[in-house]
Amino acid sequence: MTKKVAVIGAGVAGLASAIRLQHEGYEVELFEKEAIPGGKMNRIEKDGYTFDLGPSLVMMPEIYKEVFELAGRDPDDYIPMTRLDPMYSAFFGPDEKDRYDVSSDLVTLIASLENLSDEDAKGFLSYLQDIYGRFIVAKDHFLQRPFRSALDFYNPFMIKQALKLKTFDTASHSIGKFVKDKRMQQMLSFQTLYIGVSPNNGPSLYSIIPMIEFLYGVWFIKGGMYTMAKSMERLFLELGGKVNYNTPVERILIQDKKAYGIQLQNKKVLTDFVLCNADFPYAIKNLVQDKAAKGKYTDKKIDSMKYSCSCFILYLGMDRKYDQVEQLHNFVFTEDLDKNLEDIFDGKLLDKPSYYLYMASKMDQSMAPEGKEGLYLLVPVSDLSTADYEWNEETVQYYRSQVLNSLKTLKGFENVENEIVSETYMTPLDFEEKFNAYNGACFGLRPNLLQSNHFRPQAKAKNCENLYFAGSSTHPGAGVPIVLLSAKIAVEELLLDDRGVKA
Numbered sequence: 083m084t085k086k087v088a089v090i091g092a093g094v095a096g097l098a099s100a101i102r103l104q105h106e107g108y109e110v111e112l113f114e115k116e117a118i119p120g121g122k123m124n125r126i127e128k129d130g131y132t133f134d135l136g137p138s139l140v141m142m143p144e145i146y147k148e149v150f151e152l153a154g155r156d157p158d159d160y161i162p163m164t165r166l167d168p169m170y171s172a173f174f175g176p177d178e179k180d181r182y183d184v185s186s187d188l189v190t191l192i193a194s195l196e197n198l199s200d201e202d203a204k205g206f207l208s209y210l211q212d213i214y215g216r217f218i219v220a221k222d223h224f225l226q227r228p229f230r231s232a233l234d235f236y237n238p239f240m241i242k243q244a245l246k247l248k249t250f251d252t253a254s255h256s257i258g259k260f261v262k263d264k265r266m267q268q269m270l271s272f273q274t275l276y277i278g279v280s281p282n283n284g285p286s287l288y289s290i291i292p293m294i295e296f297l298y299g300v301w302f303i304k305g306g307m308y309t310m311a312k313s314m315e316r317l318f319l320e321l322g323g324k325v326n327y328n329t330p331v332e333r334i335l336i337q338d339k340k341a342y343g344i345q346l347q348n349k350k351v352l353t354d355f356v357l358c359n360a361d362f363p364y365a366i367k368n369l370v371q372d373k374a375a376k377g378k379y380t381d382k383k384i385d386s387m388k389y390s391c392s393c394f395i396l397y398l399g400m401d402r403k404y405d406q407v408e409q410l411h412n413f414v415f416t417e418d419l420d421k422n423l424e425d426i427f428d429g430k431l432l433d434k435p436s437y438y439l440y441m442a443s444k445m446d447q448s449m450a451p452e453g454k455e456g457l458y459l460l461v462p463v464s465d466l467s468t469a470d471y472e473w474n475e476e477t478v479q480y481y482r483s484q485v486l487n488s489l490k491t492l493k494g495f496e497n498v499e500n501e502i503v504s505e506t507y508m509t510p511l512d513f514e515e516k517f518n519a520y521n522g523a524c525f526g527l528r529p530n531l532l533q534s535n536h537f538r539p540q541a542k543a544k545n546c547e548n549l550y551f552a553g554s555s556t557h558p559g560a561g562v563p564i565v566l567l568s569a570k571i572a573v574e575e576l577l578l579d580d581r582g583v584k585a
């Protein structure tokens with residue numbers, strides 16, 4: 083008889099797991115509390131403007147495509163992509179000389195680095211060589227495998243590999259060994275914020291993120307990132323899967339340390355396996371109510387863990403286009419970036435924060451009315467457990483004016499406040515309420531050393547059979563391609579238990 087799997091959450095990892103399992107011949111049913119798929123890869127539609135709610139930068143496109151290829155589909159039919167060059171602009175001030183258009187074309191890039199200094203151009207190439215070697219180790223031995231037991235890590239071979247990763251240094255310090263120009267150092271390390279950790283504290287291994295940008299490019303999916311979520315939903319339905327929206331799961335049914343289904347508001351659904359994509363800390367606290375099945379993840383432990391940063395995002399519909407800033411992705415750095423980063427992770431209200439400006443309508447005019455632009459303005463802020471201030475209307479207005487005051491200094495945006503015709507926003511509280519992101523942390527558990535690899539929650543529940551987890555707070559971590567890998571690992575773990583198949 084076909085075995086049944088309940089997947090909790092239609093986030094990226096939930097959708098990818100559901101596709102993989104349905105493709106393997108299981109009868110899969112997805113249960114999502116929200117009305118549409120994607121989780122944080124969601125969409126906001128307002129007054130004729132369409133915004134990606136969360137993720138926007140497509141990196142490692144091969145991993146996105148794999149989900150479609152495994153089911154024999156041509157990814158171009160689902161997620162047509164264009165490579166961006168330049169990948170983005172970095173602004174260190176309003177003047178033209180303070181703006182850097184960052185290319186992933188090595189010929190163009192080297193020319194612009196040589197403008198800084200030959201020494202730094204050489205340093206950049208040495209950085210690439212060093213980090214690429216570490217990336218290969220991470221890819222082959224850490225990112226694509228589970229750690230079921232302590233021995234999976236604590237053995238001579240793995241310890242040797244772990245040492246090769248050289249994770250004890252911070253990203254900023256490690257980059258500083260290769261390049262001397264302060265701005266270039268910042269451009270090669272701020273990307274750790276993509277996974278919610280500071281470059282000044284996060285393990286140096288995370289400087290693989292800019293390396294991935296330089297070597298594999300940054301891409302845009304037609305229709306924005308949400309096309310990926312919608313296309314995964316489409317593929318899952320084509321394969322015969324079932325999706326239930328507006329259906330919050332209240333509890334994972336567990337008896338004798340074995341999961342046997344889920345409890346909805348008004349009914350039980352009995353299944354052979356449960357795969358949970360809801361954020362791990364939230365899920366283990368609220369959905370796993372059986373004490374023995376929680377194992378070491380007691381409520382106290384969950385609250386003592388460290389969380390990634392959160393985000394405040396403004397989504398603005400504008401009544402014109404902004405041609406003076408050409409790129410889709412733009413990073414605007416504050417003068418004292420180190421202080422800004424320190425304040426985010428110390429819980430302070432930020433003064434003159436750095437922010438990210440994304441204008442999808444530059445690539446796809448269908449995302450805004452003809453001749454107009456949609457602005458997505460993201461400020462990295464503290465998660466709710468770290469913030470020493472409340473999120474209320476006053477805080478929203480404070481950050482709104484901080485961002486707009488800075489944006490006004492960029493060419494073309496001088497009158498930006500008067501050009502807004504539609505407006506909405508997301509705060510850390512919204513991330514918590516809408517997606518059950520614990521502490522509103524946008525990237526789940528913080529990927530510091532003690533919460534990475536074998537220390538991070540794993541795909542297979544340690545103290546409960548037939549229960550698996552996938553998503554940002556589990557190994558290997560956050561970011562769309564990385565949670566796609568977590569889905570792959572979770573499904574492989576389930577297959578190993580059920581069929582004895584080792585991938």
Ligand SMILES: Cc1cc2nc3c(=O)[nH]c(=O)nc-3n(C[C@H](O)[C@H](O)[C@H](O)COP(=O)(O)OP(=O)(O)OC[C@H]3O[C@@H](n4cnc5c(N)ncnc54)[C@H](O)[C@@H]3O)c2cc1C
Nearest residue numbers: 091093094095115121122137138139331360553554561562
């Ligand atoms: C603002 C922002 C910007 C980002 N930018 C990028 C980027 O540019 N590039 C990139 O690669 N990554 C980016 N990320 C990270 C990336 O979006 C996430 O790592 C990834 O989308 C998380 O996917 P997930 O599978 O962990 O699930 P989530 O998105 O957390 O989904 C979990 C799902 O479970 C559902 N759920 C929770 N509880 C229940 C319940 N009880 N019952 C039913 N359903 C439930 C939720 O509603 C949600 O749909 C960004 C994230 C944010 C927030």
